[in-house]
Amino acid sequence: MVMAKTVILGAGYGGMATAVALEKSHQPFTIINKHEYHYFTTLLHEPAGGRNQFENYSVPLRDVLHRAESEILVASVNALRPQENKVVTDSGEVDYEYLVIALGNAPEYFGIPGMQDNALVLRSLDTARQVHEHIENTFKSWQEDHDDTRLRILVGGAGLTGIELCGELAEWMPELAADYNLPLEKIELINLEAAPSILPMLDEGLREEARRVLESKGVQLRTGTAITKVNPNQVELKTGETIDAKTIIWTGGVRANPLIKEAGFEVDPKGRAKVNEFCQSVDYENVFVIGDSAWFTGEDGKPLPPTGQAAEQMGSLVADNLIALQNGGSMQAFHFNNRGTLASLGAEVGVGSVKGIPAKGVSAALLKEATKVKYLWHLGGLRMLSEKRGQFKRKG
């Protein structure tokens, strides 16, 4: 059986999982992606914080999708037209019979004035590089004017993204101080979190451990501190206080790609398209929606949070469902296999839980490294693992 024309939008964790599974089943598809590479979104804090080189965090799509029937179109999707079975890209319109929307997320700014214009974000390889270069250039310039706000970094949000980034940046600071002859004691890395605690998804003991580790590395964690406005080089807090800093990074949350809502899909408040148990859009039965784009209600009646592991699992399932649907077979319902949550706090320490078992310190960091190995293996076996081995060592 050869499948009807299937188009996958996005080559993140979800889109790649669908594409890899379809290739394994010898089914043709077109995958449309903005870049000719797939990058490892959940690891962006590592190169942003200088742990090692950026090239270790992406892989050309052709290195993973080898078959000639696997068509790769490098283009930006500008609009979805589900009524016409079309997507509009900057390289023209593309028709489909089946569509998989795996367009990932966009920053959630909560309408905070000035945030979008005045803060950096960490959501792609390009933005991770911007964060890295911005900090390096800003620190470098301190010698010219001795303006101490150059040495202050503000990170807004203490979810997994903000905390992992702080852990990484903290380890980079002594290196930067040595490279550019800067006073280490003047460097400030401040995390501002509106909620009463950091990492609300973890148990209290693990949250306290994360706080202890980060504070020992010099990170200032200010919880119960909401950012209300961002001016150029300054944040305003709910308390009325202002903090000046030449580096402001926003990790305050994510929402779905806006194209989904614009196309008229039924969406949740985060702009994610409602799907049934098969990850199939409730609006169009030839459209599947996965990962951060999908509003999937779990067995506990709660919407599934946007994570890489959910995206990957949905992607593989949807490949099977596409084949079943066209083969007269029955589709399978999605059941999220929660493997746990691990946050790195720098290169060699972490915190989290795996299958309900808490992990901290070096063992959590090692477990996190194991998830990288597993992912690379899944993508491209031993060859991919050896090509990307730079991920596993600190540069220098």
Ligand code: NAD
């Ligand atoms: P998040 O929504 O989990 O955390 C954002 C944090 O910003 C929250 O704690 C929130 O209280 C805070 N915040 C919001 N508005 C604020 C304000 N005005 N001032 C100060 N703080 C404010 O976002 P995230 O960390 O980007 O994570 C997004 C998703 O990606 C989550 O589902 C997460 O689990 C997943 N993720 C997973 C990993 C991992 O598994 N290691 C890593 C990164 C992200």
